Amino acid sequence: MPFELDDRITINTPEGIAVDIVIAGIGSRLSARLIDSLVQVAASLALFPIAALLNDSGGFLVAVAFLYTFVVIFLYDPLFEVFNQGRTPGKAATGIRVVDRDGRPVGFVPSAIRNVVRIADFLPTGYLAGFVAMMATQHAQRLGDMAAGTYVIRDRHAAEHEQVNLAAARATVPPAEVANWDVSGITPEEITMIRAFLARRTTLPAHARWQLGVDLAKLLAPKVTGIPSTSHPEYLLEGILVAKERRT
8 A cells, every 4th residue: 555645544542442643754754864863963073072172092082982972873762762752853843753553652662673673774775775665564664663563653733732731631620610510321431441541641642642532522522411512621531530439
């Protein structure tokens, strides 16, 4: 199946909820790689004036240079991807991020795998193997992505929701505000589903968190009466949980 510019994939989360994500285009991925490569080159070149100032005739500076180069080349991507929600500086600039096969932030091991296999993606020259793999695979996965079980997805469309979602994550709906909600139609299984989402929401990528909240709210809102029409999806879910707890 040929790769499309707006390729979408449905991921089933551990909670059993399907989430649609948009796969990043090849152009944005190559642009991100170019930016990251320039950052790495600049970081490597920064060592030369420091070395000239130190003028070390022994082997200590050489050892430090090798260690520094290793970190810049091999740990640059994993450290940024793990500690910056799947975004290197290049990915952040182009609005994309790396996620695992469940749509969650990528961990260190899969990030390390995808970036070690990048060596093969560069063969025989100029990122050719990686480019061919992205063109040939259904969801633009290079060899490293296939080995690590990761996807690179578009991230910009989630930015407008991120701040309001983070604020909602800290909110607790007062019981008095849901006193008139009739939640008798909500089943125990649905309450379990709400609890699972609320427990994991701060660990989800912003786009996945927003989409999950909206989907759950659309599913459950018709079963509840007394909900304000302008309720935020997560306010609605928290409210259902609080109202249910009041009646137990």
